[in-house]
Amino acid sequence: MKRLILLVVVLTLTLAIVGCASSTDHLAAIKDAGKLVVGTSADYPPFEYVDEVGNTTGFDVELMNEIGKRMGVTVEWTDMPFDSLIAAVQEGKIDMTIACMNYDEERDKTVDFSDAYYTSEDALVVLEGFTGDLTDPMNMANYTVGAQSGTTQDGWITDNLVTPGLLPEDKFMRYERVDQVALDLQAGRIDVMMSDYVPAQAIVDQFGGMKVVYHGVLSTGPLNIVIPDGDKNLQAELNRIIKELQAEGFIDDLAVKYFSE
Amino acid sequence: MTNPILTIKNLTKKYGDNVVFHDINLTVNEGDTIVIIGPSGTGKSTLLRCINLLTRADEGQVWLDDKEITAKDCDEDVVRQHIGMVFQNFLLFNHLTALDNVLLGLTKVKHMKPEEAKVKALMELERVGLSDRAGHYPGQLSGGQQQRVAIARALAMDPRIMLFDEPTSALDPELIGEVSDRIVFLEKGSIVEEGTPDELFYHPQHERTREFLWKITELYGKKETGKIDG
């Protein structure tokens, strides 16, 4: 879903200076403590967000709570900006992060991934009155486009449209958060918004006057939990539980609940 | 015969290439009042600062009684307690009342008990006629009153000698003659001549002294003087 940017470079450099990593068995330590510290960026409904009483909730959150339950530990949520999450996993500030992230070769060098718990798609959103043609996503080159900065969508547009020179740099707007993209779409400052399909659907419902004109796997795909590099025991435990939950239909039920598919 | 209380030998002070004064020799006996006169920029203030070690002389020695205070192992802070100084612009502690200005040295330097110190401080203010201004801040006092607080602050430390930097801008030469035992004429960093007020004012030996005296008589009252009061 999202991709990390410059800050991670800064952070990794710092981490290199500071040095890190304890080698005792992480999974055993978690179970001993009876507590799993999970980081997320709760500004991405319906995957992760705060409800009206200020609790962190959402598709990822409810799934992780269930995983925790099956590991026999309570999940303690730590909210931080998306850009800080990977660094926090590397630093051991959090045990793992679930934040609508997907496998990425770059990231794989510094952290590890669980098996996919869900497969996500991208969407192109436009205003109701839009008459253009976006059956081929490459046609975005003809419009003013917006996406959340640092996401896989940002990366896809940059790699496929901006860098080849199809879409001028000034016709691609990057925003800090996805709701800001939607606001500018509503205001007519951009023609197309590219984002994850599920949150796009939620935004269309909430804002009104918008529609999804395209969805499919472009930049994104399977979602994974991110864990510390080389943490094999933890990885195996997570994969076992994810498989279990998929078999029971738990994850599909959650998807229906949060994405109303 | 009285004993010398202050002895200055071959004292020289330079700021870089600028030699402020050189080879100053001066002896002051207990009970004496010495007045140093000389044109502006001659080094009178600098000389006073070298005596109480606020500025370090480059060469020469200073003795207070029979102790060499310019010696390396001499504790400056202790020396200064024994040398009272009243600055040209008084330099009262701006954030303290007149009373606290006098008190500070007593409690912090002399480590007197607060009640004792207060009695003494009030007495010193009384001496300079300012007991009714004890609670006033420097900013609420006239220049003359500030000067008297500065004197009380210095006297409260029971110094062996007192240094006044230009205390007498308003005094005429006559008056200086009355209060002083000896006048020293300093010019261009060295002592030109010294003697009793009568000798120096009415029978000066040097042409330069005569010129200077003639000038200050012209500018009556505007001359600069420094004073060492022992």
Added chain:
Amino acid sequence: MDVARFLQYIALGTVYTVGVTLIALPSGLILGTLFALLNVYSGKVVKWFTSLYSTMMRGIPPIVLLFILYFIVSGNINLSPFWAGSISLGIVSSAYQMEIIRGAILSVSGGQMMAARAIGMSKSQAIRNVIFPQTLRLAIPPWSNEAAIVIKDSSLVYALGVPEILRRAQLISASTQQPFLAYAAAAAIYFILVFVTNRLLDALERRLRIPANP
């Protein structure tokens, strides 16, 4: 959507904002004062180092410094984001507070030091009893400015995962799609905090002002 509930959620962030400020400001003051004293009253080498510290700290955007400091501070000692973030922010602020105190020390005339030494005080006695009381009075107005900046900069610790006002406003903005409401609430709280702080410091300054004839 329950607006009152959401506003309450944002308002609860005040606890963190105030907490971060109450740790960052004093720790920055202690460090800054120490560096200012070293800068004014010590030898060439120390002077050079403290000047370098100040220039570097003030030349880097606070958010970048915050990240670097956070990972140095909390990489070596196991501190919560709240404490590590607050201390890091204090370090950032110390450079600015150093300049404030340094400026105030320099504007207390050199004569005050001389007068204190002349009655036999040591340098450190003079600093404590004469220079400092005057310095602090002079430093209050610029320090009031810095306090306002730290209150506002405390929002930076959200990047470390401290749920203060700004972060909560972001979360509410994302979950309600009502950015204006969320950010207006945050702005109002910041404004009140800064306003009250400045007023309190104004009052303190008036109380401590040295009486003088007009």
